[in-house]
C-alpha cells in the first residue's frame with residue numbers, strides 16, 4: 177500500500193498542510209508509534225487488533241468450516257463490525273455474490289434474501305461478540321425458522337463466531353455447532369483479520385492465509401515516521417486536515433469490488449474517531465460512478481472535505497471495440513479499465529485544480545494479499561489518528577443510548593431512555609391532499 181499526500185499540501189489545497197507542520201506532526205507520530213507498539217506488545221484492548229495477522233489461527237478456521245465446505249453460499253448474520261468485515265473480504269475477493277449479509281432488520285430485505293438462497297446449500301455464519309445484539313439474534317431466529325420450513329436441519333449448516341460467553345455461545349454449545357471466537361480485546365470494527373471477517377471467504381475457498389500475510393506486511397510497514405509509513409501518513413494527514421476544517425472524509429474507491437470496503441472504512445473511522453466533538457464524517461462514494469453525482473460538491477462545494485481516492489495500479493482490461501461514431505473514436509481500442517484509470521487521474525487533478533485536498537491510496541492490484549495490507553493499513557491509520565486526537569479509539573459509548581431506547585420500546589423495563597421517544601417535540605407538516 178502506498179499513500180500520496182501531495183495534494184494535501186498547502187501548496188495545492190485549502191485546507192492544506194505545510195511542510196513545517198508535517199515535520200512538527202512527525203514528532204507526535206513517533207510518540208504515537210511508540211504507544212501503539214507498547215499496546216501491541218502488551219496485547220492491550222484495541223491495540224491487539226494490530227497483532228491479528230500473527231494471532232489469527234487460519235488452521236482453526238479451516239477446521240471449523242470443514243463441515244460446510246460444500247456450501248454454494250454463505251449467509252452472514254451480524255451487524256456493524258460483525259458483518260462489514262466479512263462483506264468487505266468476500267466482495268474484494270470476488271465472491272460477494274455468494275456471500276450475502278443480513279446486517280439490517282428490514283423485513284422485505286430479509287425475506288428477499290432468504291427466498292433467493294438455496295438454504296440446503298447455504299452455510300449460515302452468525303456473528304456477534306456479545307451474542308445479544310437484537311438485530312443479529314432477531315434475524316438469526318428468522319433464518320433458523322426459514323431453514324426448518326425448507327426442511328433443512330439448521331444445526332448442520334450453521335457456524336457461530338462469538339465472544340467467550342453469552343446466549344450465542346451457549347446456543348452453539350447446546351447444539352454442538354462449529355464455533356470460533358471474536359478475538360478478545362479487539363472491537364468489532366477492528367476484527368476483520370480474524371474469523372469475524374474470514375469465515376465466509378474460507379468456506380468459499382478463498383486464500384485467507386494470503387489475506388493474513390498481507391496484514392502482516394502492513395504490520396511490518398509500521399515505522400516511527402509518517403515519511404516512512406503509508407498508514408501513518410494517511411492517519412496523520414487526515415487529522416491535520418480535520419484540524420484545519422476538513423470535517424468530511426469522502427472515501428472513493430475506484431474498484432467496484434471495494435464498494436463494501438468504503439462501508440467498512442466508514443464504520444472504522446466514524447465509530448473510532450467520532451468523540452468529544454471531533455471526527456470526520458465518512459462519505460461513501462464509488463469511482464467513476466459518483467463523478468456523475470457527488471463530484472460536483474467535492475469540487476465546487478465547501479472546502480470542508482478530505483477526498484480519499486483508493487485504486488489498484490493494475491487492473492484487468494476489457495477492450496472497447498472501435499466505433500463508427502466519429503465523436504467517440506477516442507474510445508475505440510482502449511480498455512474499460514484504461515478508461516476508469518483515466519477518470520481516476522482526471523478526478524484527482526480536477527480536485528487539486530480546485531484546491532480541494534485529496535489523498536491517493538494505492539495498491540499494486542486487488543488480490544488477497546493487497547486486501548490484507550489495505551485493511552491493516554487503514555486500521556493502523558485509524559489508531560494513529562486516535563492517538564493524535566487523544567480520543568478513546570476503541571469504545572463506542574454513544575451507540576448504547578439508542579439501543580436501550582429501542583429495547584424500552586419493545587418492553588425492556590430497564591430502559592428509561594424510551595420515555596424520550598414518547599415525549600418527542602412535534603411539529604407535523606402535512607400535505608393537503610383534498611381536491
Ligand SMILES: O=P(O)(O)OC[C@H]1O[C@H](O)[C@H](O)[C@@H](O)[C@@H]1O
Pocket residue numbers: 255256257258303304305306307308309312363364365447572575
Ligand atoms: O458483535 P456484536 O456484539 O453483535 O456488536 C455488533 C456491533 O454493534 C455495536 O453496537 C457496535 O456499534 C459495533 O462496533 C459492533 O460491531
